[in-house]
Amino acid sequence: MIEIQNLCLVYGSGREAVPAVEEVSFSVGDGEMVAVVGPSGCGKTSLLLAIDGLVRPTSGRVLIEGEEVRGVRRDVALILQDAGLLPWKTVRQNAGLALRIQKRRESVDGILAALGLNGFERRFPAELSEGMRRRVGIARALALRPRVLLMDEPMANLDSLTRERIQNLLLDLWWEMRFTAILVTHDIEEAVFLGQRIVVLSPRPARVRAVVENPGMGEHDYRGSPEFLERAKVLRRILEENG
Numbered sequence: 676m677i678e679i680q681n682l683c684l685v686y687g688s689g690r691e692a693v694p695a696v697e698e699v700s701f702s703v704g705d706g707e708m709v710a711v712v713g714p715s716g717c718g719k720t721s722l723l724l725a726i727d728g729l730v731r732p733t734s735g736r737v738l739i740e741g742e743e744v745r746g747v748r749r750d751v752a753l754i755l756q757d758a759g760l761l762p763w764k765t766v767r768q769n770a771g772l773a774l775r776i777q778k779r780r781e782s783v784d785g786i787l788a789a790l791g792l793n794g795f796e797r798r799f800p801a802e803l804s805e806g807m808r809r810r811v812g813i814a815r816a817l818a819l820r821p822r823v824l825l826m827d828e829p830m831a832n833l834d835s836l837t838r839e840r841i842q843n844l845l846l847d848l849w850w851e852m853r854f855t856a857i858l859v860t861h862d863i864e865e866a867v868f869l870g871q872r873i874v875v876l877s878p879r880p881a882r883v884r885a886v887v888e889n890p891g892m893g894e895h896d897y898r899g900s901p902e903f904l905e906r907a908k909v910l911r912r913i914l915e916e917n918g
């Protein structure tokens with residue numbers, strides 16, 4: 676379980692202070708996948724980095740399994756927007772990087788296959804499509820078998836077909852592995868497809884505008900159903916409110 680309690684994050688100080696996150700509170704239960712949606716620049720990445728323990732909150736706190744987060748935890752994996760692959764390492768080596776850092780020797784071939792990357796293990800990032808590179812980034816995180824998966828717009832700037840394909844894969848893997856997940860995105864449809872609950876943030880500094888329940892989530896064909904479209908409409912309305 677992840678508990679975010681009155682989290683505030685301010686960059687700089689004095690006249691240069693930039694408040695990025697203001698009094699954000701919400702929780703994510705074990706095995707739940709929550710989407711966090713908000714306009715670009717509102718503070719989503721800042722919030723996620725604080726949850727991961729890479730950035731220290733100005734006030735408030737984050738608890739994982741009841742323990743305050745004070746640094747990067749071994750049971751939490753983070754996927755950033757650009758997959759962060761090392762160009763001189765192969766797909767298999769890149770996917771194994773996070774495991775290696777934790778001095779673990781498990782094979783990554785199973786997770787690579789689950790992400791449709793079998794046969795590409797010895798290729799280098801430059802030989803792959805952007806969609807494949809993102810999948811290597813996802814494989815690297817999931818190879819850790821994390822209890823918690825944090826994702827910062829992992830499908831941003833992909834063409835819509837590739838994006839939907841990776842969203843489907845992620846949904847399948849979540850059903851299979853049942854990690855607890857927070858998916859940050861500025862894409863309303865992505866939030867509705869992948870969030871059991873959707874936390875809607877205001878423009879900067881990010882505050883929680885609404886938490887929208889999304890019980891229909893969970894199947895590939897949810898996308899495009901009347902309930903899906905209605906939920907997306909509700910989110911769009913909340914995001915467009917002023918003030």
Ligand SMILES: Nc1ncnc2c1ncn2[C@@H]1O[C@H](COP(=O)(O)OP(=O)(O)O)[C@@H](O)[C@H]1O
Pocket residue numbers: 686687693694695713714715716717718719720721722879
């Ligand atoms: N290290 C930093 N120092 C100062 N300001 C920052 C820093 N990182 C982000 N910001 C500012 O904080 C705000 C929120 O950024 P970010 O969390 O990246 O938003 P988002 O991910 O929603 O686009 C932006 O105005 C950004 O310019």
Ligand SMILES: [Mg+2]
Pocket residue numbers: 719720721827
């Ligand atoms: Mg961001």
